[in-house]
Amino acid sequence: MMGISIMTPSHAAERIASFGKSMFDRGLTAGTSGNISMRIEGGWLMTPTNSSLGELDPGAMSRLDAAGKLIGGQAPTKEAFLHRAMYEMRSDCGAVVHLHSAHAVAVSCLADIDAGNVLPPITAYYAMKIGTLPLIPYFKPGDLELADAVRALAGKHHAVLLANHRPVVAGTSIEAAVAAVEELEETAKLFLLLQGHRVRYLTDAQLEELGISRSR
């Protein structure tokens, strides 16, 4: 597992709680929406079901073994299967953030978006942190077919957008996953602000300069 530093469960729980609070306090996810997980020795830590990211108790964090069985803390988020699908397909995945952030959701509901790559390269930072963002079709909450749909794309993409729902973003660390999901939300906001305007996106040559190829 190249590039992943595995933390102790208690340290990981503290990191999840502090990133959760930071995102909640800045309005990036509301109510009890959004969930975060981290890889730890022999399994994962996940935010519990029906918990607010603003008030996470590190001691109550759900602890799952390598088979996904709950071995400590409260029952995990009902969307645990989304996180598992990302980890399964990405050996470099140290953390997953699934944020219910308003602008990304708004973009996921637009009728005429390119499902192969939802957001254009508006800024270099977005292009470097996310690159391409495929859209996964709508499934009803808890539908396990959604996990298959995520699995199908997660090998190639560390970020996916679920139609009429929210983004799921993986990172080698929780810092990387949070930074990427925030960049995605910010870019979704810009994309909406630019609707109806004539826009210059980064060109293929400018993307190439960043080491990014437009091919999917």
Ligand SMILES: [Zn+2]
């Ligand atoms: Zn969700």
